[in-house]
Amino acid sequence: MTTVVPGLMQKKQFNIINILQHASIWHGNSEVVTNSVEGGIHRINYFDLYDRTCQLSNALSTLGINPGDRIGTMAWNTWRHLECWYGLSGFGAICHTLNPRLFPDQIEYIVNHAENRFIFIDTTFIPVIENVLDKLPKLEGLIVMTDQEHMTDDMQKLTIPVYCYEELLEAESKSFDWPVFSEDTASSLCYTSGTTGNPKGVLYSHASNLNHAMVISHVDLFGLSASDSFLQIVPMCHANGWGLPHNVPMVGGKLVLPGPFMDGKSLFELMTAEKCNKTCAVPTVMTFLQDYLDSENLQIPYMSDIYIGGSAVPQSMIEEFETKYDAAVKHGWGMTELVVGTFNCNLPFMKELSFEQRMKLLSKQGRPAFGMEIKIVDDDGKSLPHDGVAFGKLMARGPRVIERYYKADKSALDSNGWFDTGDVSTIDENGFMQITDRAKDIIKSGGEWISSVDIENSAVRHPEVQIAACLGVKHAKWEERPLLIVVKKEGFNPTKKSIVDVIAQEHAKWQLPDEIVFIDEMPLTATGKIDKKPLRIKFNNFLIKGEINE
Numbered sequence: 001m002t003t004v005v006p007g008l009m010q011k012k013q014f015n016i017i018n019i020l021q022h023a024s025i026w027h028g029n030s031e032v033v034t035n036s037v038e039g040g041i042h043r044i045n046y047f048d049l050y051d052r053t054c055q056l057s058n059a060l061s062t063l064g065i066n067p068g069d070r071i072g073t074m075a076w077n078t079w080r081h082l083e084c085w086y087g088l089s090g091f092g093a094i095c096h097t098l099n100p101r102l103f104p105d106q107i108e109y110i111v112n113h114a115e116n117r118f119i120f121i122d123t124t125f126i127p128v129i130e131n132v133l134d135k136l137p138k139l140e141g142l143i144v145m146t147d148q149e150h151m152t153d154d155m156q157k158l159t160i161p162v163y164c165y166e167e168l169l170e171a172e173s174k175s176f177d178w179p180v181f182s183e184d185t186a187s188s189l190c191y192t193s194g195t196t197g198n199p200k201g202v203l204y205s206h207a208s209n210l211n212h213a214m215v216i217s218h219v220d221l222f223g224l225s226a227s228d229s230f231l232q233i234v235p236m237c238h239a240n241g242w243g244l245p246h247n248v249p250m251v252g253g254k255l256v257l258p259g260p261f262m263d264g265k266s267l268f269e270l271m272t273a274e275k276c277n278k279t280c281a282v283p284t285v286m287t288f289l290q291d292y293l294d295s296e297n298l299q300i301p302y303m304s305d306i307y308i309g310g311s312a313v314p315q316s317m318i319e320e321f322e323t324k325y326d327a328a329v330k331h332g333w334g335m336t337e338l339v340v341g342t343f344n345c346n347l348p349f350m351k352e353l354s355f356e357q358r359m360k361l362l363s364k365q366g367r368p369a370f371g372m373e374i375k376i377v378d379d380d381g382k383s384l385p386h387d388g389v390a391f392g393k394l395m396a397r398g399p400r401v402i403e404r405y406y407k408a409d410k411s412a413l414d415s416n417g418w419f420d421t422g423d424v425s426t427i428d429e430n431g432f433m434q435i436t437d438r439a440k441d442i443i444k445s446g447g448e449w450i451s452s453v454d455i456e457n458s459a460v461r462h463p464e465v466q467i468a469a470c471l472g473v474k475h476a477k478w479e480e481r482p483l484l485i486v487v488k489k490e491g492f493n494p495t496k497k498s499i500v501d502v503i504a505q506e507h508a509k510w511q512l513p514d515e516i517v518f519i520d521e522m523p524l525t526a527t528g529k530i531d532k533k534p535l536r537i538k539f540n541n542f543l544i545k546g547e548i549n550e
């Protein structure tokens, strides 16, 4: 029974649209700038973007969309995609961000599993859906995120109704009566990339998104403000865009969106023209930028903070951005199931550290955000000490952590409410968590374990190595041994010995890779991380029979 106490604060059910309403009233002139799909820079402020979001929500009613419907978006980071995020959630529907880089059978599985009735889609991705269209029985239509001028005859030939986004909006009023519902209502849906089995849906609520957006505002996390110009490189379909499309309008910052232009040159030009001082990306995208800056001998004078996560950030990358470009790399860890989990930050004692000691610490994945409980446990579930040495399963708990996957019949948690992240890590005496590996990537060599992440991070210290993946592959004597797969930097030809020598500076002899294989291109996952699955298939017998499975 709830006791009503006179004098309590007001209770208002929170709706995601409240963020955009706040931005439009109090930061109405702040801009959302996009390198647009159609070509050219597009600018809009929050005031006008809010009006268009009202028009969009009216259009949802016109299309017969109902609250609770899962409506897909397959789109680049653009202002229209932002309108969909707010319009769909505000309306009470569920904004389901689809990752276009997934395999066609995964896209088919996800659209059917989520029962998407409509998909908002960029022109670029129409072939992706067209490819599987006859296997999507519940899909009723596509809304092409462009204007009438860029609609083509081919689109009208699809065997499904196709609408023009701008035409739909044009016909609608700029005011919308937002529904009031419980803040525990689902607002957004994002599927994991499904490294094992089918992708799994993670359903966020209005409350969890608000909680997340407020927490990542803390200075030791993203700490953004109305005076920042933030370049959102992380795709809005990757782990809920790390929560930033909610956070930036909440604080009234300028939001800069790269659209389809994710190469080093385009990112450099956009961040410079828009005076971006902060950005976020996975390490592979940052290497595109580094390579471009390096080759053209350029600087990024406005950029002060670069938030990198999604896979381990090599220490050499943090060092390079600080010493060569005067930009601080903030290394964070997270996952679709909880979005942002930990972030590295400066603590008072770090002022006393040498450069080398500080860099070593900054390369860890950091300390938990408020409300994110983490612990490491052994195989029996016993908690391990925070000594920076003991490593075990990384578990997480809290109001921003998944309870169960979408449509799953059982909880994803243990009996005490902890979620097993599938990562293995240490936590040191100062609370800095460091990912040792994904549980399935740890290399089990005889009785010893070798961290594939550590070997990769050392390998990319070699100035002629572009990217490296370390795999545990079958070995006749030791069960598994490390094999290093390397992509060379363009125009360079490093020897195997020189790479091993660099790794040996940070590793014991028994941890060094048994062999190095050079390949032309590293396979990447749909979110731009190294995809070890095809490499394992190809090279699993390499150390036994020298065999490559093509």
Ligand code: AMP
Residues within 6 Å of the ligand: 192, 193, 239, 308, 309, 310, 311, 312, 313, 331, 332, 333, 334, 335, 336, 337, 365, 421, 422, 423, 435, 437, 438, 527
């Ligand atoms: P996703 O849900 O696709 O973002 O993948 C989440 C997984 O990416 C985590 O469980 C980790 O294995 C990995 N990951 C994310 N951030 C980091 C990081 N900073 N260092 C190492 N691995 C990371």
